[in-house]
Amino acid sequence: MLRSYLPAIVFLVLGGAVGGAFAVLNSVIGPRRATPHKQDPYECGLPSEVKRGMRFGISFYLIAMLFILFDIEVVFLYPIAVELRAYGSYALTETIVFIVLLFVAFGYVWRRGALEWR
């Protein structure tokens, strides 16, 4: 029983050891020359114009999360669309319920003003 976990354990140990070794070696033998450019967020880009304390508008996060939610849920529709005939009316009803719920959620998000940019 426990034997089947052996590869996983080996993987964990090896992964940890190698990763850890690189990190340690890097900090021990790597050269350290701090120049102002090195301290920039993007070393190879243009000088950053944004101050460090700037906050990202919360609307970005909200929209992004809603996008992910609806996107993922729509993904579920693809396999059903392919195999709809095989399951017959049962799958159709389930799908319709699912879509209706999705619309409820959409309506809710809309009415609550989450789609408006503030």
Next chain:
Amino acid sequence: MIPLATAHLKGPHIDFAGLSPLIALLGGSVLVLIVGLLGSRWIRAQAVPSLSLGALGAALGLTIWQWNAQKSIVSGALRIDDLALVLNLVLIAGAACTVLLAWRSLAAREAAHGEFHALLLSSVAGMSLLAAAQNTVALFVGLELLSIPLYVLCATELKREHSLESGLKYLIVGSVGSATLLYGLAMIYGATGTTDFAGIASALSNGSLATDPLTLTGVALCVAGLCFKSSIAPFHQWTPDVYEGAPTPVTAFMAVTTKVAAFGVFLRFFDVALIDTQVSWGPALAVLATITILVGNVGALGQSSLKRMLAYSSVAQAGYMLAGVVVSTQLGVRATVFYLAAYLFMNMAAFAVIVARERQTDLGDSIGALAGLGRERPLLAWPMTISMLALAGIPATAGFMGKFYLIDAAVSGGYTWLGVAIVVGSMISLGYYLPVIAAMWMREAPAATSPNDASVLAPTPGPLPALAGGSSELDEDGGPLSGSQPEVLVVAVLAGAATIFFGVIPQPLFDLVHGAGSGLGLF
């Protein structure tokens, strides 16, 4: 391309009758959410709670319709039996009380009513799922469906820091609990190769799996995870803070119904699936129960916030109920379920009074808010008195019968010392229940905060006075909600009356829980 369509796949058979209470709750949740978006303030404030009561009523009716059903549904993922149905009744009753308590609350208004009640109903659905779960996947889904809405509900009073803190704290601790439980479930799956409770039981019953380190680690993690959820020491530290910070109706809901669901799982998972490892977890849980009883009761001593006091008291009560799980007998199951029902009445009465007083005074949930209540508002003072006496286990209350039954179960199961621990806990508990009664009947009301005096509260600029973490709630006009709040009074009086009724005539309740013990295949 192979034409898969030729293979005639059939949809699974679904017993909609068995699922109907669950469907009513979830459908109600969606409906309430939509109605909450509509129209005027009046619709939101009145129609939404009414609808959610309607959904609960439908679920109640369907549960009663399913009475005496003994069947597994959804491919054996859920089991509809007396235990599930009785727990459903308790859950629905608890949720209905919460809806009434929250009718005029700030929390519901700030969450636009619709969201508050939708979250409430989906949480109840999760609990109902949990009470019927027959495999570890359904268990976990139910647990998350229960927990996630609760995290949000705790934080619904957006403008009060304590409420937000409470929600965040509960989210973090609850997630740790869920993760621990999930890890434990995975280990048990790894050891037994099945997620089904009956399958786990039969895998553990033959062979040496019952003492396998993997199994035992899994069981230990499951114990820890469930203890987080049902606030059993030493996993209880979040309880007082979260209970105190959450809006009071939500606290009432959490205190009562999450206990019901968590103990439903304890009974199903430990007394059925893991029964063959009982020798391992039995003594451990017995020790945890004793620690919980002591920690809860000692912690409650000297608390000036009633919600904190009741939080610690709920920890102690969880310890009492754990005794019914430990003995793993039919009697133990019945005693636990009986106590859960009694616990509903006792706590709802107390919380209803706290809600009422929070709206009438500016003292929040401090014990001072009750001073002189016996003289001023006997209709509130009596339910609180009954509740405190019942929680302490005084005869002629449901709490006494519940303790009696639990001690009976503990002694019958060979855990006499656990029975004594329950009794010792009750003794300590007198030290914090009696001062509440003394405050109501034996002290004068503070002159400065006469409850009907609007001028005391009306011009309150800036942050609301939040003494002892309580929430002062102002109504739509900004004045104190000191007027009539019949629905809160109804909850208080009914719960108090039920506490007395089932203390004097407990036989109906005994008959109700009788079947709950028989279904699990225990002795």
Next chain:
Amino acid sequence: MPPLSILLWLPFVCGLLGALASAVLARGGRTNAEASAGDASAASGRGAWGAPGVVALVGSLVALGLAIAYIADYKSGGAALQHVTDTVWISTLGIHYKLAVTGLNVFLLGLTTLLFAVATLAANLRSWERPRLFYFHFMLAESAVLGAFLAQDLALFVSFFDLMLIPFYFLIGGWGREPGRIKATIKLVIYTLVGSLLMLAAAIATGVLASQQGGGHITFVLSALHALPLSSGSQEWIFLFFAAAFLVKMPAFPLHGWMPDGYRAMPIEVLMVFSGVLSKVGAYGFLAIVLPLFPQAAVHFQTLMLLIALASILYGSAQAFSQTDARLIAGYSSVAQLGFITLGIFSLNSQGAQGALLQMVNHGLVVAPLLFIVGLLAKRTGGSEDVRQMGGLAFRAPVLASLFLVVALATLAIPGSSNFVGEFLILLGVFKAKLAIAIIAFSGVVLASVYALRLFIRAMHNRVGPSADSHEISILDGAVLAPLIAVIVFLALYPQLALHRSERSVKAAVASVQASTVPAQTVARVISGPRVVHRSATFADSVRTP
């Protein structure tokens, strides 16, 4: 005879009715229902003789009448239960609602109803705040105490035993005297409930273990439990838990910590019944529950219990003549008297037990008037209950003084009083059990006369106290005292009334203990043989009063 349930619940119903009726009357015409509750209670019954008080008085008098009828109707032929009421209360737990009159409780019923009737009368003589609530709790207390005496089911007994504390909690906390009212209340309740919760666990264990041994369905009916004796190991810890509850209630010496504060805080009318009746429930529990159910443990712990009793006698007596608060003198004298009663019960023979039973009634009869008189004296010394403030009160109150004298003499068990018979029987029993303890206990009798006479002399005679302003007892106050004094005198003349009726039941209770020590062959003779009957006849003759 009417069923016992009527006697049991009549006081409670009267308390409830009185409260509700006057509430309805007071509410008429008011609009704001909730807000009026406070004012109404203030308005309706401020003066004495309000509706709740009168209804309560009627109820307690009817209960007294019923109790007297049960005493008169009691058939002293055997130890069987009489007027049995037996219905299943909770079938799941095997708990029956079983009430019965036995030789052990029949006189305690009389005592309870008498003291409550008298105390209700006394309470009606003054006005109370929130009278509806006061009389409701007062009558609830009477029902609970009667229930504890009547119960023939262990779980029912435990329920009533716990329940009777609740009304007293409210009575003391709500109407008690400052300072330290709430503190005293909580102390008292925690002390006593700690004991009774231990008893709860022990009672449940008794039922469960007995049914496991018997192999039947769980039951708590006393007679059924009696037939299923526990193993001596279980008996011992269960005995200790029960003893804790009863000794706290009495109170006995090391467990009396709640007593001084509690006595000081209680209103005198409440204290009359508390001291007169509640302490007896503990002693009654030993006799009716512990001895029959846990005989081996009773034998095992006999010496311990006797020593506790002895310590109570000596400590109580010593405190009683060093205290200056008249209430505490009465309180500590109760500790000593209850010590005597415990002594009698744990002599484990029928003389001692019968003496104990008689003494329970006697003590209730003397301590209640004593406390009431203390209350009367306080009215004559500007409210002080300190004996140093009293003195010389007899000159202007000869009737009060003579009533007081009767009570004081009964307290010190002067030959000719019923108390004398009780103490005599107790000491007789102890002599047969443990000689050394009996000899020391004798000193308690002497000490009793010291403290009782000290109280009487310092209050009634001596130099007139600094704030004393004596006047004669009023007719109504006299009406409170008269029935009690009458019964004291009656029992002094005719103690056989009590002894005769209780004899069989006491023997049955003690017989189970003797059965556990004496070999089986002699048991039969002890229980039913002619030798015992003969001896009891002679001893009954010996106590016929001069």
